[in-house]
Amino acid sequence: AQRVTQPEKLLSVFKGAPVELKCNYSYSGSPELFWYVQYSRQRLQLLLRHISRESIKGFTADLNKGETSFHLKKPFAQEEDSAMYYCALVGGSARQLTFGSGTQLTVLP
Amino acid sequence: DGGITQSPKYLFRKEGQNVTLSCEQNLNHDAMYWYRQDPGQGLRLIYYSQIVNDFQKGDIAEGYSVSREKKESFPLTVTSAQKNPTAFYLCASSTIVKGSNYGYTFGSGTRLTVV
Secondary structure, eight states, X not given: OOEEEOOOXXXXXXXXXXXXXXXXXXXXXXXXXXXXXEOTTSOOEEEEEGGGTOOBTTBEEOOBTTTTBOOEEESSXXXXXXXXXXXXXXXXXXXXXXXXXXXXXXXXX | OOOXXXXXXXXXXXXXXXXXXXXXXXXOOSEEEEEEEETTTEEXXXXXXXXXXXXXXXXXXXXXXXXXXXXXXXXXXXXXXXXXXXXXXXXXXXOOOOSTTOOEEXXXXXXXXXX
């Protein structure tokens, strides 16, 4: 069975500080991992995916198969980064997403 | 304007009633999904469908039913058997082809409240 764990429900950092949102997964095959973000009163949207190795809005995430982790990082947090972040893993014949429980990030001025 | 539309935005249900949540997409996506979002629990998969006239149960299908008569539409019925239906419901669609463009598109959600 596939599982995604986000150990922090709430995370607060000051503007300009580095931020890291933790994500660990369990999956028997080769995982495809994503980070989704939900800003207040907006739709859930894709932030980044591990296969494209991209940086979006200054965020990066590296897949570490040895530690089964996919932590999201940003060196200098901005107030507009305040949102709910979900780590997700895709698997199964219909490629359904399994989500973690989410981390609410608050960036303080 | 391509996208996925959920309606209504807010829905109130009396105890013992069935209600149906609408989800329509014009993205030509093969797969569609229903998730339930509860505070502190993330998103949990209710049902999903890869093709027309076929669907499978997700992790929390009890008390729900779906149909997929058209590629564009995937309505969710919350039946009276669902013990705790008050939640935020999200519909999503995607292609099921592995590749760099893979990703889900989510609707704006329906908030269901039992009164």
